[in-house]
Amino acid sequence: MQKIIDLRSDTLTVPDGGMLKAMMQASVGDDGRVLGTKGEDPTAIEAERCMAALFGKEDALFVPSGTMGNTICVQTHCRRGDRIAVASNMHIYRAEKVLFESEFGGMKAVVIPQKKGIYEKAVLKETLEQKRVDLVCLENSYNFEGGRVLDCQDMQEIVKLSHSFGVPVHVDGARIFNAALAVGTSVSELTKDADSVMFCVSKGLGAPVGSYIVGSAEFIHRAREIRKLAGGQLRQVGYLQAAGRYAVEHGLEQLLKDHRNAKLFAALLDGCAGFTLDKTSVQTNMVMIQLHEGNAREWIFNLEKEEGVRAHYINDHSVRFVMFRGVEEIDVREAAMRIWRHSELIDKHNKKL
Numbered sequence: 001m002q003k004i005i006d007l008r009s010d011t012l013t014v015p016d017g018g019m020l021k022a023m024m025q026a027s028v029g030d031d032g033r034v035l036g037t038k039g040e041d042p043t044a045i046e047a048e049r050c051m052a053a054l055f056g057k058e059d060a061l062f063v064p065s066g067t068m069g070n071t072i073c074v075q076t077h078c079r080r081g082d083r084i085a086v087a088s089n090m091h092i093y094r095a096e097k098v099l100f101e102s103e104f105g106g107m108k109a110v111v112i113p114q115k116k117g118i119y120e121k122a123v124l125k126e127t128l129e130q131k132r133v134d135l136v137c138l139e140n141s142y143n144f145e146g147g148r149v150l151d152c153q154d155m156q157e158i159v160k161l162s163h164s165f166g167v168p169v170h171v172d173g174a175r176i177f178n179a180a181l182a183v184g185t186s187v188s189e190l191t192k193d194a195d196s197v198m199f200c201v202s203k204g205l206g207a208p209v210g211s212y213i214v215g216s217a218e219f220i221h222r223a224r225e226i227r228k229l230a231g232g233q234l235r236q237v238g239y240l241q242a243a244g245r246y247a248v249e250h251g252l253e254q255l256l257k258d259h260r261n262a263k264l265f266a267a268l269l270d271g272c273a274g275f276t277l278d279k280t281s282v283q284t285n286m287v288m289i290q291l292h293e294g295n296a297r298e299w300i301f302n303l304e305k306e307e308g309v310r311a312h313y314i315n316d317h318s319v320r321f322v323m324f325r326g327v328e329e330i331d332v333r334e335a336a337m338r339i340w341r342h343s344e345l346i347d348k349h350n351k352k353l
């Protein structure tokens with residue numbers, strides 16, 4: 001049996017020894033017993049202070065998942081019936097959905113077209129001029145666009161435009177550290193003036209659980225109330241926050257390595273039959289391909305069955321591969337070789353038909 005090479009998602013990372021040690025050594029308390037603005041868990045208080053500082057915002061709040069973080073942020077900015085600008089393939093709209101279900105969040109989506117991960121600014125401007133919009137969402141890096149990034153200028157333009165209409169901006173920054181490294185800046189520069197940011201420590205940064213939201217002190221204070229209603233207030237959360245803090249303090253080197261591996265993987269797949277790979281989209285730790293024929297679910301199923309390479313379904317013709325800790329250069333080379341073999345077989349078969 002050949003070794004399975006699993007490239008489905010950077011959520012597959014597990015804590016390393018250093019992180020586990022930091023978790024075990026955390027001093028903890030009941031984070032749900034709130035005095036003033038914080039609970040009684042000293043590790044949680046310190047970690048949230050550290051995250052706020054990293055982003056240059058006033059305060060931060062731990063949330064159990066990215067989905068809950070985005071949901072809480074939108075619900076802190078908005079009320080039922082409010083209108084939220086998104087793109088059709090943003091995670092918050094396509095994968096999370098709950099905000100836009102009438103029986104749950106009750107928000108209305110204002111879908112703005114995007115190209116290569118960036119809103120069509122003229123359409124966004126026109127929409128802001130002509131319609132009521134209560135919140136503009138951004139995603140960076142852009143998951144279903146193969147990890148494409150918005151640079152500081154892209155971000156600033158949209159934030160300024162939205163603010164000029166009095167509309168706040170929420171950034172789904174599940175992989176904002178990947179984005180910042182890709183454009184060579186800090187997360188605080190990249191998210192400057194954004195009203196709220198959600199980011200995950202549970203993905204390429206390697207923590208087992210958790211995400212954070214950051215924003216003004218007043219925003220986080222209200223978000224804490226909503227987190228409680230959502231059942232996201234945890235008790236000795238310092239154990240998890242010790243992991244989160246360790247992740248942002250030690251995880252960045254790995255993200256750079258993941259980016260190099262993604263570029264290598266894309267280069268190795270160049271010229272392979274059966275799919276298109278836009279190399280300009282390979283900016284972070286992901287590689288996305290567009291199949292010329294057939295269905296992506298079937299292609300993924302067969303690739304795993306025949307070649308022991310696991311990939312992630314994006315839509316019926318798009319397949320995503322993700323690099324993360326534990327995927328080494330040798331695995332990248334091996335996976336690319338197996339995909340070549342698989343694709344050539346299919347190609348030969350199709351030509352005979």
Ligand SMILES: *Cc1c(COP(=O)(O)O)cnc(C)c1O
Pocket residue numbers: 064065066067068070091092139141142143172174175200202211
């Ligand atoms: C993973 C992800 C989320 C949600 O995070 P979970 O912790 O899985 O709920 C949100 N947005 C984007 C862009 C993501 O990739």
